[in-house]
Amino acid sequence: MGLDASGFTTLRVEDREDRVHVRLDRPEVRNAIDQAMVDELHAVCAYLEANPKVLIVSGTPADTGAGTKGIFASGADIAQLRERRRDDALAGINSTIFDRIAKLPMPVIAALEGYALGGGAELAYAADFRIGTPSLRMGNPETGLGIMAAAGATWRLRELVGEPLAKEVLLAGRVLNGQECLDAGLITELVEPEELLAAADRLADRIAAQDPLAVRISKAVFHTPREVHPLIDTLAQGMLFESQAKFDRMQAFLDKKDRKKQP
Structure with missing residues (x-):
């Protein structure tokens, strides 16, 4: 029995035999991660924990006809974040789901285009592999909003790119473009937007060829x-x-x- 995503409102899901494609789908707010998206990601994780498959996470692709740019996720929903208090922070709403994604049985691939900021970046850090496009803009601007990146960036990013660059992103607000992400080893491949999902599938194919x-x-x-x-x-x-x-x-x-x- 496949994943029932019929009631989802923030994710588009394609369940295949050996992989699941999940597309973040709140383009009107730049795919900001809200509580509904967190809940639906938990449902995806529950399915993949019981039915191990490769997970490919992507955002809204660019639409040249409509003139819109691609975007992975601009971060947490600021409107919701503005109202959260100490107990909400202690509940670790985003850190819990990102940790669950990182611990899924099979590898997770993040296909990144456009903004991957704040919580969007931390979701990408939780993946096993990251593939990006030249338009990628990845960083953690949380200190500019009076908070910190508390859903994995303070330790995952350091492990991925080293302390000096991680501090520049976390403490000085540096945003990395696609080429800089590739040079830092934060992504493993840089492709054109129209090739992004195909590149993710090629990587998933290589994983699927293993035992x-x-x-x-x-x-x-x-x-x-x-x-x-x-x-x-x-x-x-x-x-x-x-x-x-x-x-x-x-x-x-x-x-x-x-x-x-x-x-």
Whole structure:
């Protein structure tokens, strides 16, 4: 049974056999992340936790006919954010959903065009892979609004690009363009807007060509603390050594190698 998104109002969802495409869909407010979008993202996560697939998250594409620019997400909904108080902050509304996305069993790909600011940037940081276009503008302007980037940027961004650049983004309001994101390693590929989703699908195809269980376990082990290595690597490898896919894939490799040797 697929993901039932019939009641969604902020996301467009396409559920395929090995991946789920989720498009943020509040273009009238630059895809600002509000409570309804958070709730719907939680529903997507619940589905993917039970049915592990690659997740591709994108925003509103550019429409050359209408003259509109593409946009990923301009951040949290400022109107809602303005009314939130201490207890709302302590509830970690955005940080909780972004953490859940980061911990999904299979990899997450963020396809980024236009603004990816504030909460939009933090959503992208939570992905395993980021692909962008030249129009990408990524940063965290929260200190300019009298708050801080509290949904993962203070530690995820440092891990992704290093302390000096992370501080420039978080403390001095620097916004990175697409080429700067590529140069910093914040995105892995820079493509033209019309190629963005195709590039995300190509990456998803490469992931899908791997053994799903091996990918899931590799992702989980990758994100464990340093102090549990190498023990967790050894235990995880022990599990994979008993999987049928390991025997089937290795036998296929050997058979292919033997066929190449034949005259």
